[in-house]
Amino acid sequence: ATPATVQCQPGLAPTVSDNAVAVVWFKWSDLRTADHEPLHAAHSCGLPLVYLHVYDPVWTQGKSPIGGFARTGPARMKFWRESVEDLKRTLGTLRVVEKETGQAFAELAREVEIAAVYAYDDFCDEEIQMTAAAKKAVGTAPFHLFWHGLTLNSKQDLPPIASLPELYKPYKNAVSRCLVRDPLPRPAGLKLCEARVEPVTRHEAGEVTRPDDLPGRERWQGGESVALRFLADYIAASGPALYVGSSDSMHPGERNAVNATTRLSPWLAFGCVSPRTVQAEVTKFEQKRGKTRASYWIYHELIFRDFFRFMCLKWGNRLFQLRGPFGVKGLEWTQDMTLVRRWIEGRTGFPFVDAGMRELAATGFCSHLHRQTCASFLVRDLGVDWRIGAEYFESVLVDYTPDANWGNWAYRILPRQELLPLCRKHLTTLEILSWPYVHDSKGAHIRRWVPELADAEPDDLREPWRHRGKAQKVDVTPKRDSPYWFTSVMRMNWPEYQQMLSGFAWMVKPGEGLEGYERPMVPP
Numbered sequence: 001a002t003p004a005t006v007q008c009q010p011g012l013a014p015t016v017s018d019n020a021v022a023v024v025w026f027k028w029s030d031l032r033t034a035d036h037e038p039l040h041a042a043h044s045c046g047l048p049l050v051y052l053h054v055y056d057p058v059w060t061q062g063k064s065p066i067g068g069f070a071r072t073g074p075a076r077m078k079f080w081r082e083s084v085e086d087l088k089r090t091l092g093t094l095r096v097v098e099k100e101t102g103q104a105f106a107e108l109a110r111e112v113e114i115a116a117v118y119a120y121d122d123f124c125d126e127e128i129q130m131t132a133a134a135k136k137a138v139g140t141a142p143f144h145l146f147w148h149g150l151t152l153n154s155k156q157d158l159p160p161i162a163s164l165p166e167l168y169k170p171y172k173n174a175v176s177r178c179l180v181r182d183p184l185p186r187p188a189g190l191k192l193c194e195a196r197v198e199p200v201t202r203h204e205a206g207e208v209t210r211p212d213d214l215p216g217r218e219r220w221q222g223g224e225s226v227a228l229r230f231l232a233d234y235i236a237a238s239g240p241a242l243y244v245g246s247s248d249s250m251h252p253g254e255r256n257a258v259n260a261t262t263r264l265s266p267w268l269a270f271g272c273v274s275p276r277t278v279q280a281e282v283t284k285f286e287q288k289r290g291k292t293r294a295s296y297w298i299y300h301e302l303i304f305r306d307f308f309r310f311m312c313l314k315w316g317n318r319l320f321q322l323r324g325p326f327g328v329k330g331l332e333w334t335q336d337m338t339l340v341r342r343w344i345e346g347r348t349g350f351p352f353v354d355a356g357m358r359e360l361a362a363t364g365f366c367s368h369l370h371r372q373t374c375a376s377f378l379v380r381d382l383g384v385d386w387r388i389g390a391e392y393f394e395s396v397l398v399d400y401t402p403d404a405n406w407g408n409w410a411y412r413i414l415p416r417q418e419l420l421p422l423c424r425k426h427l428t429t430l431e432i433l434s435w436p437y438v439h440d441s442k443g444a445h446i447r448r449w450v451p452e453l454a455d456a457e458p459d460d461l462r463e464p465w466r467h468r469g470k471a472q473k474v475d476v477t478p479k480r481d482s483p484y485w486f487t488s489v490m491r492m493n494w495p496e497y498q499q500m501l502s503g504f505a506w507m508v509k510p511g512e513g514l515e516g517y518e519r520p521m522v523p524p
Contacts, residue, residue, distance in 0.1 A: 086223025
């Protein structure tokens, strides 16, 4: 059967046969119609258009190479399909194929003459290979690949990729004066469909997140229409004035990096809304209400998002290798899945870690700060191959992207050569003990996700081994070899960070059990 096409205004079309079409390939990471440069360009080409989306089995059926996790877990798969259905309603027609990418294009090429393909460019090897397979399938038809709208700063507006610094703060300084272009409008003739589902429940400032109001598999809906509705509601509720950056780990109080972020990350991950659209709305808000540290921090986080995308172009496949992009060596790794399973199930004996892992398993989401802490424990304290952790996060996170997930594991979690060797006598990730005091001061988050400790006293809630049996008090003075010393926020706030810790900790001897709750997997 001949695929459904959309006729566009005549303009740039070359001399082709009457059966010729241009293909707009919507990849899983750009499922929108506004600020979509390939779609915008295709609508000016003068050819009938075929809108195409491919569910490649590499992602829908594949398993991760080390841990054997599903490449796309249920939470993200549900969000993905909702986003595709929403896009189809807006476009009016969308060819959806569940086959290998090259095969999908080859079948389309047998039905019609493909005169051109319009799509976004790629920045990770797997996606680059899929685009190469598509190019091979369509023969000599030109592939027009675009970047504008894929990141906040366009690649064309930055210094050469090879010259970009590989540490975030120097990178931010290098791009701070670069142009942020306005988002492109939706092509003429396309009207956004009405959102058919309720958006995520809005949070009042300081409200503690709970399973029944977190964006989980049943509540967090995919699609451009939902994303734009949520963004509008967020702006209307003065969200930018209340925002706390997901990486702002030093911000204490009721509104913090655990519960006061935008919650836009899944829609950004699937491209239901572009970073330029988000920043444009924040800028409008600032023009009316004034620019604050809170509203600026949204820009900061979008730039951090850009950083990992551009580093993917620079690091290449080193990002996915054991030694990481910085070539760390001298570490002994284990792939013991018994350790991994306890970590996944939230049975580590450290309440802050267990709360984060249980929340992640139940909802497909936990805060960036929580992800860092859980990941650091797996790598720095259990010595598990960091790629297993990255594979698991890839499987379960509803807001997964390869750049942000693997980039954060390699950049923040994989120890730098300067920090080796790590201490093995007691807990290395001291943030497991300090951050609950900063970000969950009343213990509501831990109580909700670790019900075994629901009735515990505050100190027992964070350190349940402290008053339950034989515990030994030891001196632990934080030094500049903290695992997070390399993050700029820690360097800038080091005196305050030191003051958060008491200077001592309570250790449990190996083999001692704790009534009603797991014994810590490593001595605290």
